[in-house]
Amino acid sequence: MPETLRIDLSGSPHEIGVQHGRLLASQIKSQISVYDAMFKKTSNMDWAAVKIIAQDYAVTLQRLTPEIYSEMEGIAEGSRLDILDIVTLNCRSEIALGMFSDGCTSLGWARSDGVFLAQNWDWTARVKDNVAIMSIDQPGKPKIFMVNEAGLVGKIGFNSSSVGVCMNAIRAKPADSSKIPFHVAARLCLEASSTASAIKRLQALGGIASAQHLLLADPTGPISMELSPRGDSYISPDEDGIVCHTNHLIENRHVDERPWLSGSPIRLDRARMLTAKLAKSGVAVDDNILRKEIFSDTFNSPQAICCQENPERPIETRSRTLFCIVMKLVQGQRPTAEVVMGMPGTSDEGPVLSMG
Numbered sequence: 001m002p003e004t005l006r007i008d009l010s011g012s013p014h015e016i017g018v019q020h021g022r023l024l025a026s027q028i029k030s031q032i033s034v035y036d037a038m039f040k041k042t043s044n045m046d047w048a049a050v051k052i053i054a055q056d057y058a059v060t061l062q063r064l065t066p067e068i069y070s071e072m073e074g075i076a077e078g079s080r081l082d083i084l085d086i087v088t089l090n091c092r093s094e095i096a097l098g099m100f101s102d103g104c105t106s107l108g109w110a111r112s113d114g115v116f117l118a119q120n121w122d123w124t125a126r127v128k129d130n131v132a133i134m135s136i137d138q139p140g141k142p143k144i145f146m147v148n149e150a151g152l153v154g155k156i157g158f159n160s161s162s163v164g165v166c167m168n169a170i171r172a173k174p175a176d177s178s179k180i181p182f183h184v185a186a187r188l189c190l191e192a193s194s195t196a197s198a199i200k201r202l203q204a205l206g207g208i209a210s211a212q213h214l215l216l217a218d219p220t221g222p223i224s225m226e227l228s229p230r231g232d233s234y235i236s237p238d239e240d241g242i243v244c245h246t247n248h249l250i251e252n253r254h255v256d257e258r259p260w261l262s263g264s265p266i267r268l269d270r271a272r273m274l275t276a277k278l279a280k281s282g283v284a285v286d287d288n289i290l291r292k293e294i295f296s297d298t299f300n301s302p303q304a305i306c307c308q309e310n311p312e313r314p315i316e317t318r319s320r321t322l323f324c325i326v327m328k329l330v331q332g333q334r335p336t337a338e339v340v341m342g343m344p345g346t347s348d349e350g351p352v353l354s355m356g
Helices: 011-025 027-045 045-062 064-080 083-091 124-128 182-190 195-204 264-281 287-295
Strands: 005-010 104-111 114-124 132-135 146-151 156-159 164-168 212-218 221-227 234-235 242-245 319-329 336-341 350-353
Touching: 005 011, 011 064, 011 132, 011 319, 027 064, 027 083, 045 064, 045 083, 045 264, 064 182, 104 164, 104 212, 104 264, 104 287, 114 156, 114 164, 114 212, 114 221, 114 287, 124 132, 124 319, 132 234, 146 182, 156 182, 156 319, 164 182, 164 319, 182 195, 182 212, 195 212, 195 221, 212 242, 212 319, 221 242, 242 336, 264 287, 264 319, 287 319
Parallel strands: 005 132
Antiparallel strands: 104 114, 104 221, 104 242, 114 319, 132 146, 146 156, 156 164, 164 212, 212 221, 221 234, 319 336, 336 350
C-alpha cells in the first residue's frame, strides 16, 4: 500500500489554501476527474455544467464564511485551477441532490475513561490516492487534524480542543444553495472549542444546504446531528453512552428521503448490537478493540460495516471502506487518533497511523 500523504498547513486562510493547493495539486486534479465521471454517471452532467450550479454556493460562501472562501481561493491559486473547481469539490454532497453511493458507519461512545469517536469511511477506491492526513494551524483557533480529500476544506477529524467530527452521507431532497455546504459545516465544527459552540455556530449561520449526518463529540460526550435545510434532529447516546449512525435518517422527518442503501438499517442494527455486546462484556476498550470487534465486521457483505466493493455497481459509484479512524477525547489530556488506511481486518489493511 502506498505511503499515506501527510501535510501540515499554517497561516492565514489564503496562505493555508495556497499551501494546500501547491502540495496536493495533482491529487486535486485527479479528484475533479473522478467526480466528473461520477456526475456524468449519476446525473448526466459534466464538470462544466456542475460548476454552473456551484456559482450559487460560491456566493453563499462569500457571504456567510468569507475566511473559508478565501482559503478556497488559495487552494485554487496553489493548484492553478478555477475557484469554481474548488467550490464544486466542496459542494459535491449538495450538487445532484446527493446522487452518490458513499456509505459509512460511525459511532460515539462516552465511557469513564474518555470519549471514543470512530468510523469507517466508505467511498470509491478511485480517490484513495487522493486522501491525506492534514493538520491546519490557524492563529486564534484550535489546531485541526483531519483525514481529508484533496481540495476539501473540511472532513473527518478532531482539533486541539478535543472536538471531533465524523460524517455519514444521506440522500434526501431538497438542497438549498443559500445555506452552507456539508463539508464546510464539518470544518466549522473543527474550528470550535466545544460541541455546544459548534452547534451554536451552525445554527447562527442558518443550518446546512443538504440533509446529512454529523456525529460530533468532545470530552462531555457525543451527539448525533441529523441536519437538513428544513430542520435538524439531535440523537443522544443510549444508557451505555453509545450512539451509532449509518446512511439513513433515524429521527429527522423534515426532508424527503429516498431509499438508496438497503444495507444501511442492517449496518446500524449490527453496530448497535456489537457495541452493546462490548459494553456488557466489561473488556477494556481501545482503538484496536474497536477496529477488531466492530469496524472489521463483514456481516451482510458487501454492504457491511467493513464495506466491500459490489462488482454489480458501475465502477464510477462502486464503494469500499477506504479508512478507519478511532479518536479518543479525554478531559484535560491531549486528543489522539489512530487511522488505518484500507479495509480493517483484511489483507488490505494498512499500518496504524497516529494523529495528534
